[in-house]
Amino acid sequence: MMKKIAFCLLFIIGSFHAIASIDTVLVYSKSMNKSIKALVIKPDTYAKNNPIPVVYLLHGHGANYMQWLNNAPSIVQQGKEMNSILVLPDGGLNSWYFDSPINSTVRYESFIVKELVPFIDSAYATKTNKNFRAIAGLSMGGHGAFYIAMRNQSVFGSAGSICGGLDIRPFPNNWQINQLIGSIQEFPENWEKYTVINLIDSIDVSKLNLIFDCGLSDFFLNVNRAMHQKLLSKKIPHDYTERPGNHNAAYWGNSINYQLLYFQHQFSKN
């Protein structure tokens, strides 16, 4: 079984050889005292003396760092076309990309911002200005991308969410969120503080380039609509799309092409 998986992996990566090269890196996280895997997808034109932009792609709940490549293989070709590095880190099965206030072993916001980004910038030829750094994700990763970008605007200039859980409060018993921030009964204040839709009350996100979308059959549609309405009422610029689709790979694999195009536009403005 294991051998077969390894072979498939080799095959997938091998078939991209002509347009890109893919590194699997182990990044040590000091804050969590463990090493975390990430894929780094570089266009075949990548050269050490020519720094290029970076897009970080976060996976969803219950998945891992391979999800984006498996569900949306077209990102390899598009990464080449937009001349950018794509970084696909592991975010744990259910971290929600938080620094957990009740579990000190979960430090994924710190990992992404303070450990992963500096590692990538030192190991690869990247443009280190935030205008050339974007972060996006699906589902839990959509929440993670917005949560991290909004709270770390000196690091990220653009953020995208694909059917993201942009408000976690309607889902107090789902996806082990209560193991990260406590139960909603015991720690109601955490659920107000850690949900993306509330961040925009206390943080000015008007300078951040925001894009998000959701499928019309998705269980996260209502929280995405609520986020769109709230941003409109606060006059905060953002791209928002609704389209046919459900919470699945077919939707993500389609949506990411538009979000990468959006990031390409942002990179080329600078």
Next chain:
Amino acid sequence: MKQVVFSLFLFFVFRLSAATIDTIAIPSASMHRTIKTVVIKPNTYTDGKQFPVVYLLHGAFGSYSNWILKVPHIKQLADDFQMMIVCPDGARTSWYFDSPIDSSFKFETFVGTELPKYIDANYKTIANRKARAITGLSMGGHGGIFIGFRHADTFSGCGSMSGALHVTVITRGYEVEKRLGDTGVNKQYWNDWSALNVIEKKPSDSLSIIIDCGTEDRVMPMNRAIHEKMLKLNIAHDYTERPGNHDWRYWENAIDFQLMYFNKLFKKQVAQP
């Protein structure tokens, strides 16, 4: 010096392989005159391949040359997506209607029937609805939806950017009254030919639809209305709201997303040789 010559050579090779543009006068049998049209062919046009076509319509008081002059990078998009782009003239304010009061305006017939026939006969197209889409800006967004729905046997994709999608309420300033006549006498046309109402008749052919609008645009309410109505009628469509106004800065951005959408549609529907 050698290096310079070599670079120059590369430059010309590159130039030669970029998209090419024909500006032609296409005969309209229904209007007994010719209509100017810009035809953009991708860089590999001479390689013996056949290409899908996006018909791209201009806005009120515009012309066939608007798109190529204001958004020259659509040539690059034709190359990137290996598609043809055809921009017909819409006679400033035809609204892409066959006017019930002026027989010299038959623009639904021209754009929906005569033009695709001519393009298929004279260019190396994939002559199939699965490889044809129509979209445009403002009045042309209206045209994209109006013609897309009424000629779904010809087009499998239709779109609108900042579309003036409800002509029923555009009673002055944009010459709709010159095409549809008195709002009382011709009330039926004013009502039935609004894109917002045209969608009530769902075509038997499948239609892929993409609609977008800028949040600062005056036509935003019409776009929200058609989005809501399509949701209610269960008409699948992509719908985007993004920052922007009714201007070329918006359209030069929006067109990239629309053509990506149609490229995906063509790739899905047409087997690649």
